[in-house]
Amino acid sequence: MIEVSVVLPIYNGEKTLCSTLDSLLAQTYKNFEVIACIDGSQDNSELILREYGAQFKKITILKNELNRGLGPTMNRLVHEAKGKYIAIAEQDDYYYPERLQLQVDVLNTNPSIGLVSGIAEFYNGRKVVGKFPGLLVRGEKYPQGVEMFLLNYRNHLKVVNSCIMFRKCLHIDKGLYFTQHYPSISIDWTYILRFSLVSNIHGLPQVLVRLDRRPDRDSVTSNKTKQFKATRELLRAFAYEFPQYIKQEDFDYAMRTQYLLELGRKSSTSYLFKWFQYYLKCPTDRRYINNITSRIRSKFLK
Template sequence: MEVRVSVCIPCYNAENYILETLQSLLNQTYKNFEIIVIDDGSEDNSIEKIESMILKDKRIHLYKNNNNRGVAFTRNRAFELCNAEYIAYMDADDTAPPNRLELQVNFLDSHLNIDGVGGSYNIINEKGEFIQKVIMTAQSPEMIKATLLFRNCIANGSVMLRKRVIDEEQIRYDEEKKDLEDYDFWVRFVKNHNFINLSNILQNYRVTQESLSRKCANCEGNLRDQRFDDIHRYVLKERGYLLPAKEEQVYFCATRENGHISGLAEYFLLRRALWRINKFTSQKYPELRKAVLFRSRELYQEQKYQMLSSFFSKLRGKNKIY
């Protein structure tokens, strides 16, 4: 039987979790898949753990990078190694609910106008204990395209997509967008293809001390903000939104991670920028009008709250008696 799903797993120093990750895939109710694991220069016993699982199940295939190349390079390499109709993503420290692959294969088989499907997820700790459920509020293709104007709304480790899209259009992860390569990839993917998020839990996302440390390291300086700006600049240009320079800069500030505007003047510039975006959306993308309006109002209210909170905090500080 021809394999229909390739599950791609970049692995780097995941010896504590990779066995559990692989076992969660072997426990899937859907069986017609292969597992492509690419070790990205691990310095622990990850390779030995993976090889022990290969002895149990020949659907697991191990490849190795010559040295540590990063997750974007490794995912791009996985695209070249996959042989199946569908590509599913997994991270080496996460796990998948038993029905994940079955749900996604059935969905893509019955919705030929959809080229990618993700879902909601649980956050778990290092021991695999439940912390929090995250339901993706952006579910329809229209709401996803609208939300990507402002932030990422796709849980990468929950995704399955059609391989032909990757082959035909050569969509790849950008190694220059380090730690935001997922966001950049999905912005480009939805340019010509429909993506949908299911409300079903499709991923158990593990938060570890190592992952938190890497995230903090990646956030140093202004590089992360610059990468956010580059992605949002691309979105505006690709979709034809033209904003005056000052309005564009305020839009960038508001749409960064933990972004905020600093005063009343910027608040009114943001309001004007969002008005232009909504007006243009109504003219060129009427199918996105309601979704973009909803996300614009959401951002507007968030920034308004932050601005007022900052103002009153400073006011209390001035009036404080010592």
């Protein structure tokens, strides 16, 4: 009986898909199926999947004739999954060999944990340039319940979404789903926020995935204007939906977190104008001072 279903949404993934599939074949844990869904793309992704098919214990290839987006595609993948655990993979990431085994061990031995993730490396095409989330990198643990919800709301997503594994029964019993209301860049964030209110989330202190962050990669997250707009809408919507947890100060803090992220995309003149504008609204938030100090230091070092 298959224990884990690895779900793999694909959209124009032919350039990086082989590396992802190779990393799944190299997993030390073998009792898993792969369920891939090609979301309306017309490249060679299906051919690549069929060439790899015989090497996996079981592989299922689904197709959306039209591009439906990541949310509906993920919901279809989870529906088709036969395993009791669902592991998410992405078409342009590399998974370290122990990834699945480490996560299965956690879920098998800790029934109170509904979802497990780990640490991600950021790879720029030449070297690893960072690790995320800092909380796990520092050896700390995720809080639980409302505290976890607020951590991921106030500071934005602190769970590596491309390598999560969760219990399918919990997903079904709690009525969870991947939304299509937001652009694809926000669906994992909304899922983690809701999940944190129905079950415990565990973070492994190990690197499980290497994320492809080469400058020339084609990704929805490259559209920063769309990403920023979606984030602001998400923060407002959750504040309306969960007023019992999200107070005004939480919403304000979360929005300032977003403003700081947006500042990083500004040119020098535009940056200074926006920085002063945001700083004057809340001069007590030390993150603004840290931000401009870091900006000046980086410019000076260049």
